[in-house]
Amino acid sequence: MANFITSTQLEANRRALEKDRRGETWMRLKLASPAFLVVAVLMVLPLMVLLSMSLFGLDGQFGFSNYALFFSESVYVQMFINTFWIAFIVTAICLVLGYPVAYLLAILPSPWSGLLMLAVLVPFWTSGLVRTFAWLIILQRNGVVNKTLIWLEIIEKPLALVHNMTGTIIGMVHIMVPFLILPLYASMKAIDGNLMRAGANLGSSPVHAFFRIFLPLSLPGLVAGTIMVFVMCLGFYITPAILGGGKIKMIAQRIQESIALYPTWGPAAALAVLLLLMTAICLFVSLKIVRRLTLGR
Amino acid sequence: MESYVSHRERLWLYIFVGLVVFYLVAPTLIVIPVSFSSTTSLSFPPPGWSTRWYHEFFGQPKWIGSVWVSLRVATCTMIITTIIGTAASYALHQSSFRFANTIKVTLVSPLAVPSILIAVGIFFVYAATGGMLNTLTGVVLGHTVVAMPFVILTMMAGFSSYDMSQEMVARSLGASRFKAFTSVTLPQIKFSVATAMLLSFLVSFDELIISMMVASGPVSTLSRVTFATLRDDVDPTLAAVSTLMLLITSVPPLLLHIYVARTKRKER
Numbered sequence: 001m002a003n004f005i006t007s008t009q010l011e012a013n014r015r016a017l018e019k020d021r022r023g024e025t026w027m028r029l030k031l032a033s034p035a036f037l038v039v040a041v042l043m044v045l046p047l048m049v050l051l052s053m054s055l056f057g058l059d060g061q062f063g064f065s066n067y068a069l070f071f072s073e074s075v076y077v078q079m080f081i082n083t084f085w086i087a088f089i090v091t092a093i094c095l096v097l098g099y100p101v102a103y104l105l106a107i108l109p110s111p112w113s114g115l116l117m118l119a120v121l122v123p124f125w126t127s128g129l130v131r132t133f134a135w136l137i138i139l140q141r142n143g144v145v146n147k148t149l150i151w152l153e154i155i156e157k158p159l160a161l162v163h164n165m166t167g168t169i170i171g172m173v174h175i176m177v178p179f180l181i182l183p184l185y186a187s188m189k190a191i192d193g194n195l196m197r198a199g200a201n202l203g204s205s206p207v208h209a210f211f212r213i214f215l216p217l218s219l220p221g222l223v224a225g226t227i228m229v230f231v232m233c234l235g236f237y238i239t240p241a242i243l244g245g246g247k248i249k250m251i252a253q254r255i256q257e258s259i260a261l262y263p264t265w266g267p268a269a270a271l272a273v274l275l276l277l278m279t280a281i282c283l284f285v286s287l288k289i290v291r292r293l294t295l296g297r
Numbered sequence: 298m299e300s301y302v303s304h305r306e307r308l309w310l311y312i313f314v315g316l317v318v319f320y321l322v323a324p325t326l327i328v329i330p331v332s333f334s335s336t337t338s339l340s341f342p343p344p345g346w347s348t349r350w351y352h353e354f355f356g357q358p359k360w361i362g363s364v365w366v367s368l369r370v371a372t373c374t375m376i377i378t379t380i381i382g383t384a385a386s387y388a389l390h391q392s393s394f395r396f397a398n399t400i401k402v403t404l405v406s407p408l409a410v411p412s413i414l415i416a417v418g419i420f421f422v423y424a425a426t427g428g429m430l431n432t433l434t435g436v437v438l439g440h441t442v443v444a445m446p447f448v449i450l451t452m453m454a455g456f457s458s459y460d461m462s463q464e465m466v467a468r469s470l471g472a473s474r475f476k477a478f479t480s481v482t483l484p485q486i487k488f489s490v491a492t493a494m495l496l497s498f499l500v501s502f503d504e505l506i507i508s509m510m511v512a513s514g515p516v517s518t519l520s521r522v523t524f525a526t527l528r529d530d531v532d533p534t535l536a537a538v539s540t541l542m543l544l545i546t547s548v549p550p551l552l553l554h555i556y557v558a559r560t561k562r563k564e565r
Contacts, residue, residue, distance in 0.1 A: 029396070031388035034381040035445060036400050042442045043407055046418025053421070097317045104314050119318045126325055127503045127546055129523050130539040134324045136531065137331055137339045144327070144341050177321060206302045235411025237506055242527055252413040256509070259417060272414050283409055 047276065054270035066270035076254075083250045086165070086240070087233035090172045094229050097173070098180035099222070103214075105181070106188035124178040132242045135171045136162060139243075163245025171239040179232060180225040187221025188214075220293045227286035231279050251275050328543065332536035339533060350537040359522060360538065366512075367502055367519035370433065374440040374501035379494045381441075382448030387478070390456040401449075408446040412506045415442060420510040431514050439507040444497035451496060455489025488557050495553055499546055 057065030070076040105116050123131065138144050139161035146158040161167055191214060199209035237252040244250075251271060258268040304311075327341055332350055334343030354360050382404075389401050407415060419439045423429035429438075459482065467477035483490070508518040523538055 025392075025394040028388035028392050028394065032385040032400050035385035035404055035449075038381065038438065038441050039403055039407060039445055042419050042422065042438060043410065043415055044403065046422050047410070047414065049421055049425075050414070050418055097320070100310055101314050101317050104310065116314070116318070119322050122547065123321045123325060125499065125546055125550055127520070127539075127542050129503075129505065129520055129527065130328060130542050131325050133523075133527055133535055133539050134327050136527070137327055137341060137536075138324055140339065142340060174321065174324065177317070206306075231409075232411075235413055237413055238524070242524075252411065252506075255413055255417060256506075259420070259510075265421070268417065272417050275411060276414055279409065279411060 050269045050272050050276075053266060054273045056266060058264060058266065066266045067274075069267055070270070070274070079249050079251060079254055082248065083234060086168065086172070086248070086250060087230050089169055090176055090233050091226055091230045093169070093173045094176050094180045095222075095226060098177050098184060098225070101177075102181045102184035102188055102218075102221075105185045106191070107193075120178050120181050123174070124182075128175055128238050131174060132171055132239050135167065135174065135243060139167050139170065162243055163247065165244075165248060167243035167245075168240050168248045171243045172233060172236060175239060176229045176232060180229050183225040183228065184218065184221040187224075188218050191217045220290045223286055223289050223293065227282050231282045234278055234282075235275055325543070328536045328539040331533060332540045334533050334536070337532055339531065339536070350533045353534045354537045354541075357534075360519075360534070362515075363517050363519045363522040366433075366516055370436050370440060370516075370518060371498045371501040373433070373437045374444055375494050375498040377437065378441050378444045378448050378497040379490065382445055382493065382497075383452050383490065386449055386452035386456055387482075390453065391461060404449045405446045407442050412443060412504075415439075416506040416510040419507060423511055430511055431516055433516055436508060436512045436516055436518065437501075439511055440501040440504055443504060443507065444500040447496040447500055448493040451489050451493040452486070455486040455493075459485055488560075491553060491557075495549055499550075502545065 054066050055062055055064070057063055059065075070080070101116070101120065105113055105120070108116060140146075141158045141160075143161070145161060146155075149155045150158065161170070195213050195217070196209055199213050200206070204212065234250075235252050236250060237256070240248050240250045241253055252275070255268050255271045255275070258271070259265060262268070330343060331339055331341055333346050333348065334340075335345035335347040335349065336343065338344075385400070385404060389397050416439070419435075419442070420430075423435055429435040461482075463485075464477045464482050467481045468474060472480065503520060504518075505520045505524055508521045509524065512518055512521060519538070519542070523535065523542075526532075526535055
């Protein structure tokens with residue numbers, strides 16, 4: 001008798017479940033809302049405010065006059081060229097330095113790979129300010145590098161290594177390399193070692209096997225890491241401000257300075273929007289490429 | 298993955314990576330000997346040894362004050378971000394309601410936006426509403442935004458390796474949801490919580506650009522004061538500051554790492 005369930009009972013049961021499910025969703029929304037509100041109010045909303053501010057010129061008229069400024073004044077043009085050029089050079093150097101490290105990280109046996117990982121992670125965790133200051137000491141006129149080079153009689157007079165482009169690039173590469181190594185390592189770790197062995201078995205030389213098998217399989221991590229480093233370079237602040245000695249102006253400093261110095265914030269807002277746009281485009285392209293590379297397998 | 302290339306043939310690779318590791322690790326350590334220099338020059342090796350720059354550091358209200366500000370800001374940021382971030386990760390874990398994905402992407406997005414933009418945005422909001430500029434609350438909320446992705450990613454990873462049905466069992470046996478979470482779930486995700494706390498503390502402690510835009514005067518953080526000194530008048534006090542910052546940002550992660558490794562070994 002008790003086995004019989006009437007349709008009204010079923011209906012009641014279904015309704016209770018539905019109510020339960022709704023209650024669950026509501027509870028989850030409530031739990032997630034504080035975090036969401038903080039990020040939405042302090043990041044998403046301000047970015048929209050920036051966009052609207054950038055569209056009103058000095059005269060209060062709606063339009064693109066703030067943006068037109070960037071193409072008419074050579075200071076801005078030079079700053080954009082500088083920013084992209086530095087980001088490009090730094091990314092290229094990071095690639096050359098980072099790829100072999102990630103490769104060894106992926107293939108070394110246990111204790112060694114752990115130590116190498118530590119060597120990548122410790123600087124990753126160290127404050128950028130501290131690292132920038134350390135470079136200031138090392139690269140100064142009578143710093144360690146210049147002293148050593150003079151002692152080795154490679155140069156006669158100390159080189160200008162800091163407060164210029166050279167110092168900026170050395171310091172930025174130092175901060176960015178781990179950001180390239182970590183995603184690269186993740187994608188190399190997933191490569192099946194048997195593939196390389198199979199290649200060798202079929203008569204491929206180590207170099208050939210590397211270029212035909214390993215390198216293509218590490219491409220997703222390579223693209224992701226490279227674009228991440230490039231994007232971070234575009235918006236970088238500390239190192240160019242200190243090691244560039246005021247001579248190297250990148251976009252982030254220009255934004256900060258124009259807010260600190262000028263009463264109207266339209267141009268700064270326009271610069272910020274441009275930086276955001278460039279970042280978004282780079283990330284979007286990287287996502288597309290990585291997706292295509294991983295789907296192509 | 299063992300290799301069929303001999304170590305000797307790969308010697309150039311080992312040497313190259315050794316040099317890169319040297320480039321990554323060694324330069325930062327130079328601040329330690331320089332901080333014990335006896336002269337005002339930043340030369341290495343220092344001509345003589347003394348602790349005068351530490352006396353200088355601990356004697357100046359500008360430095361000590363900013364250390365307290367930074368520690369307070371970082372502690373508040375850590376508590377707030379860990380609690381609301383863990384709550385959000387708990388809510389978003391294995392849930393497929395309509396807004397779940399939007400919320401998830403929003404919470405992680407500060408990682409992809411250059412921090413100068415977040416800083417400028419927050420500055421505009423505070424300037425427009427008034428009253429939030431140069432306050433402890435303002436700085437903490439700003440840091441909460443940049444620390445949030447780290448907490449969310451850590452906690453999401455923590456929850457993904459935890460079987461939620463255990464909590465269901467506790468609740469079916471009569472525990473309230475909160476009781477079930479604190480007595481069944483929390484003990485099993487404690488390492489993720491500890492990592493999230495550590496990360497949010499360090500992110501806040503290191504953060505410079507938001508502090509530069511919204512925290513001046515009495516709420517100047519250590520990183521802000523350090524940056525200003527670094528730009529305007531460099532002296533070995535900075536080396537002392539750097540050495541202390543090195544300690545604060547590298548000892549806790551190492552301790553946590555060792556503690557986790559040891560506990561996991563015991564549990565096995």
